[in-house]
Amino acid sequence: VLIFLNGRLVPEHRARVSVFDRGFLYGDGLFETVRVCQGRPFRWAQHLERFQRGAEFLGIRPPFTPGEWLAAARRLIVRNRRPEALLRLTLSRGVGVRGYSPAGADSPTLMLSLHPLPGGPAPKWKLITTSHRLPPATSLARFKTANKLAQILARAEADTAGADEALLRDARGRIAEGTAGNLFWISRDAVCTPPLAAGILPGVTRAVVLEICRDLKIKVRERSPRPGELAAAQGVFLTLSSRGIVEAVALDGRPLRRSPVTRQLRQAHERLLHAETA
């Protein structure tokens, strides 16, 4: 497998960064995970826009233009012969002086890598709720940063419980999102999802689902679920760039109801994925 690192394609075992890279020292960077279908990254523009606004917010100047990012992605897909894959874009602030000040760290590290798609039939996930909380809605929450310890600890809790994914709470204690995807549920025939103001990640697939609902004239409500609300829902699902729409079949060990709307949205998402990358 070839990795794109700082302008060159290198074999995986040679894709290495300095131990003084601020990404490694402090999680000082960001990333995106993009679905590649039929050789093309799906919703590339949306992913790259979030990525670039994040870099700007952190004050990291990527030495690539949007066109150069796309050219690098295409080259990576072609050279690795991986038309169906996940593409990870990674940007860190690179090496600087010791300490938190980013002053003088002017040579960011950029990396693109391809990963196999999770295979098998449409997944059905068991969820748990955790006590792990997102920080109060800060600007940082809008981006996919390399500070993921809360998500890692929550996900480890799910592993321990024999579940597939963990739900994090917002600063007020309401359920906010999964560690790796946005949360949706169906209630009184409306599709519900927490608002961005809850401090959640504005997921690209979340936006796709809201778009599909608009097209299909399905009512949408943005609200944060109260405890018990998910258990009583007609259906629950998560949205991830890596997997699209994933139906949840259990929460905290109790089975969840399953709605035909989840399947309808899932099929619409798959159609869009294939149509846009054709």
Add this chain to the structure above:
Amino acid sequence: VLIFLNGRLVPEHRARVSVFDRGFLYGDGLFETVRVCQGRPFRWAQHLERFQRGAEFLGIRPPFTPGEWLAAARRLIVRNRRPEALLRLTLSRGVGVRGYSPAGADSPTLMLSLHPLPGGPAPKWKLITTSHRLPPATSLARFKTANKLAQILARAEADTAGADEALLRDARGRIAEGTAGNLFWISRDAVCTPPLAAGILPGVTRAVVLEICRDLKIKVRERSPRPGELAAAQGVFLTLSSRGIVEAVALDGRPLRRSPVTRQLRQAHERLLHAETA
């Protein structure tokens, strides 16, 4: 300069980790910064205890015993001929499968590095208060993790303002700590500092100062400062393992009062540093 990386001493330019190291991808790791004086790490036991409890909390099993960590540190100090330095211990979860689950990432990366001591006379720092907030007091706050974006952004704000350090707020909005050190102030002849319950890092130098105050029979109050309280204080200082006690001379552009107690504590800290490492 030689770096200790996964059991071997390597030259700095060869001290590299995989781009798939979870430290680089997610900030999935922790570190300690220890003052080395007269060839010996100061308050080694306290730093290593926090480091090891942190690793345990994150579920990272360091392949080193405490004795092996110390032997590695000594070897690094001797081989680099750096009896006066800062020692950084770094531990990350190493390479795993894609995604947040730590399952299968069983080969942590460990790194020890030495850095020059900040030189010059006793520093006098200009501080700013920032709107950056610490997450609500979680267990994560007790450790020096590699998730430092809030600290980096706050410190960048200080850089922009021409200041030396930035103060972060706790989840309630009270001033909590500096990006790289704990906060103290002197008020009505007591030494005051926010309580650990504010979600601050339990600094090793913070504990040294509380110890010195006990020995010198100086009254200590643990409380979170209200806005304006620091501006009215008899003196303000920060505690950092890298620099000991650093006096603050300005806050948000206004000069702070300076107390003889700060100098007294600073001298006591220096005496202890030299006595314990002699």
